[in-house]
Amino acid sequence: xxxxxxxxxxxxxxxxxxxxxxxxxxxxxxxxxxxxxxxxxxxxxxxxxxxxxxxxxxxxxxxxxxxxxxxxxxxxxxxxxxxxxxxxxxxxxxxxxxxxxxxxxxxxxxxxxxxxxxxxxxxxxxxxxxxxxxxxxxxxxxxxxxxxxxxxxxxxxxxxxxxxxxxxxxxxxxxxxxxxxxxxxxxxxxxxxxxxxxxxxxxxxxxxxxxxxxxxxxxxxxxxxxxxxxxxxxxxxxxxxxxxxxxxxxxxxxxxxxxxxxxxxxxxxxxxxxxxxxxxxxxxxxxxxxxxxxxxxxxxxxxxxxxxxxxxxxxxxxxxxxxxxxxxxx
Numbered sequence: 225x226x227x228x229x230x231x232x233x234x235x236x237x238x239x240x241x242x243x244x245x246x247x248x249x250x251x252x253x254x255x256x257x258x259x260x261x262x263x264x265x266x267x268x269x270x271x272x273x274x275x276x277x278x279x280x281x282x283x284x285x286x287x288x289x290x291x292x293x294x295x296x297x298x299x300x301x302x303x304x305x306x307x308x309x310x311x312x313x314x315x316x317x318x319x320x321x322x323x324x325x326x327x328x329x330x331x332x333x334x335x336x337x338x339x340x341x342x343x344x345x346x347x348x349x350x351x352x353x354x355x356x357x358x359x360x361x362x363x364x365x366x367x368x369x370x371x372x373x374x375x376x377x378x379x380x381x382x383x384x385x386x387x388x389x390x391x392x393x394x395x396x397x398x399x400x401x402x403x404x405x406x407x408x409x410x411x412x413x414x415x416x417x418x419x420x421x422x423x424x425x426x427x428x429x430x431x432x433x434x435x436x437x438x439x440x441x442x443x444x445x446x447x448x449x450x451x452x453x454x455x456x457x458x459x460x461x462x463x464x465x466x467x468x469x470x471x472x473x474x475x476x477x478x479x480x481x482x483x484x485x486x487x488x489x490x491x492x493x494x495x496x497x498x499x500x501x502x503x504x505x506x507x508x509x510x511x512x513x514x515x516x517x518x519x520x521x522x523x524x525x526x527x528x529x530x531x532x533x534x535x536x537x538x539x540x541x542x543x544x545x546x547x548x549x550x551x552x553x554x
Contacts, residue, residue: 227308227405235502236291239509243287246513250280253516256529265525268338272519272526275331279512282324286509290317294501297494298392298399299411314409315385319374322422325484326367328512329433332476333363336440336469343444343465352443359436362428370425374418381418388412388419411491423491430484437473444469468522475518479511 257273286292291305303317337356341347374381388410389403402408413420445466483504489495520526 227407239287256526259529260525271335278328296498297496300408302408308407314407318409326429329429333436340440359432363432366428384416441469441473471518475515479507483508
């Protein structure tokens with residue numbers, strides 16, 4: 225029995241093609257971030273480099289190394305990519321993709337915290353800053369527990385997976401025999417304590433990420449509305465910031481939060497829509513690409529750096545004029 229066999233190749237070709245097309249986009253974005261020179265942007269671009277690199281690694285890993293498939297209505301994932309060819313267990317692969325998802329969510333939370341602090345001069349004296357700090361500490365502690373518990377209980381969790389697969393085949397004798405493969409991970413939250421723990425961590429990660437991003441966007445929108453008396457330049461800068469935050473919130477909410485909620489629901493209650501599962505995996509894989517494109521379009525210092533990389537003559541002339549005018553004023 226070939227545990228990496230697939231019934232349909234269209235899904236994989238879509239993931240492979242998107243990954244190949246996205247590589248130059250990620251490369252341009254990261255080069256532009258390193259080339260960006262701005263006193264205000266210097267710290268924030270480190271967050272963006274971290275986030276963009278994590279997105280690219282996750283996309284390559286999911287598209288080539290994991291290639292997960294579902295066998296609905298059975299609560300399991302089967303991995304068919306390079307990691308399976310090298311003999312890695314489904315449980316190990318599940319842990320690694322979870323770690324990348326959590327890492328991505330954590331980088332988003334840290335970025336939103338930075339944008340909040342950069343938008344308010346007296347941010348330390350607001351209750352909302354305390355709320356964000358609590359969220360970040362909860363996130364950090366949760367991630368440390370995720371790493372520590374899963375490393376220390378790995379052998380026990382493997383034994384639990386063997387029992388879960390046996391029970392699943394007993395309860396569903398019509399299930400495909402690939403369920404017994406080592407590349408399969410079974411969700412048994414009501415019987416397996418390790419599965420329950422990891423699903424609990426997943427719930428916390430999703431909840432903290434969603435509440436942090438959405439509440440920060442709402443808070444800054446209200447702050448802008450209540451301070452309309454400020455100078456037009458400051459108001460324009462804050463409006464651009466809000467547009468960027470809103471777009472990133474929508475992208476991550478739909479393409480990252482949506483699939484995670486769907487996976488959690490399936491683990492606890494089951495599902496039958498395989499097409500929806502494949503769409504969710506595609507969204508989870510490509511959300512970083514969409515987020516990176518939005519960042520390149522909406523973030524002015526990055527957009528300027530990209531135009532300079534490709535050396536558009538008209539744009540380069542306007543940059544030189546601005547620099548010449550600034551030097552004459554000094």
